[in-house]
Amino acid sequence: MIKSLWHTSSLTEIRPNRSPHIESNQIRVESKYSMISLGTESLILNKNVPKAIEDYMTIPYMDGNFDLPIKYGYALSGILNTGEKVHLMHPHQDNCIVDKTSIFKACQELPLKRIPLISNMETVINAIWDSDLNQDHTIVISGFGNIGSLLAVTLKHHFNIKSKIIETNEWRKRKAQELGFELFSETSGFDIAFNTAANENALQFCIDNANEEGKIIDLSWHGNSKTILDLGGNFHKNRLHLIASQVSKIPISKRKEYDYFKRKVLAVDILKNNIFDQLITTIIPFEGAPEFFNSVRNNKVPNGLIYLIKY
Numbered sequence: 001m002i003k004s005l006w007h008t009s010s011l012t013e014i015r016p017n018r019s020p021h022i023e024s025n026q027i028r029v030e031s032k033y034s035m036i037s038l039g040t041e042s043l044i045l046n047k048n049v050p051k052a053i054e055d056y057m058t059i060p061y062m063d064g065n066f067d068l069p070i071k072y073g074y075a076l077s078g079i080l081n082t083g084e085k086v087h088l089m090h091p092h093q094d095n096c097i098v099d100k101t102s103i104f105k106a107c108q109e110l111p112l113k114r115i116p117l118i119s120n121m122e123t124v125i126n127a128i129w130d131s132d133l134n135q136d137h138t139i140v141i142s143g144f145g146n147i148g149s150l151l152a153v154t155l156k157h158h159f160n161i162k163s164k165i166i167e168t169n170e171w172r173k174r175k176a177q178e179l180g181f182e183l184f185s186e187t188s189g190f191d192i193a194f195n196t197a198a199n200e201n202a203l204q205f206c207i208d209n210a211n212e213e214g215k216i217i218d219l220s221w222h223g224n225s226k227t228i229l230d231l232g233g234n235f236h237k238n239r240l241h242l243i244a245s246q247v248s249k250i251p252i253s254k255r256k257e258y259d260y261f262k263r264k265v266l267a268v269d270i271l272k273n274n275i276f277d278q279l280i281t282t283i284i285p286f287e288g289a290p291e292f293f294n295s296v297r298n299n300k301v302p303n304g305l306i307y308l309i310k311y
Helices: 038-045 051-057 115-131 146-157 170-178 200-209 260-270 274-279 286-297
Strands: 002-007 012-017 026-035 073-079 085-091 095-099 139-142 164-166 190-195 210-218 241-244 280-285 306-310
Touching: 002 038, 002 095, 002 286, 012 286, 026 085, 026 115, 038 073, 038 286, 073 115, 085 095, 085 115, 115 146, 115 190, 115 210, 115 260, 139 146, 139 200, 146 170, 146 274, 146 306, 164 200, 190 200, 200 210, 274 280, 280 286, 286 306
Parallel strands: 139 164, 139 190, 190 210, 210 241, 280 306
Antiparallel strands: 002 012, 026 073, 026 095, 026 306, 073 085
16 A cells, blocks of 8 residues: 545645556655655645646656645655665655656665755755856855755855855744854845745845845746836846746756766765754654645744655
């Protein structure tokens, strides 16, 4: 029997299904941890996926559709019957029957709870590539959640580059400071801003406070939300660059050097640092996942940075 997490229009629930026959080109993965992509999954719960990009937002092994119900998720870690660890793109599910080509094995040195972070680390890597930053740039990160905290820690501990944090949530502010980050004050501008907040006010703040020819890298997915920005002021005066960054494509400037496998290997190398375990603040047992997502529906998300489901 296989158990999967499903989102319906009214609730989230775990549904059992008979385990299918395994074909010769398939393999069974015993799930250990899956990562909740809170921003994306919240938009899906609320049916805020634009029709025009539904195909683009379809993930491997998804079932149902964006009108709900849907079996969705992001990335998980698991074990093969050989004992090998794997990374896999798959909805939240306790056992997975997948094509052998879907699994990524070059992650044996990582603990199982850190392996699901590989996918969001690829997002971070893309954003860093898109920014073309260097040691001389002043950098801010707007939003200290899953992506923002991963980005800040990566810049600090892998690239030895400082950044300041913009955050309105008091718990996340304290967490950023505990991890050694300085909060941004409005007394100075910045050269590069990474917006991870999926919020037009946060994006506007980045635009309004960027230095001349500064770059705003927007890592957020806004879904169906209409974003209204004032581009007649600092954006115009300071010749700013507003760049959309997302993980599904490698930047053109990096495609000769990197393919998707090599980018994943780089993500694994960065994640070997034990500091990233401090960002995993919330681990939810699989049986408790419906209660968590039903709280998300009611805008009662518990404070945290990275949320994992444990099987």
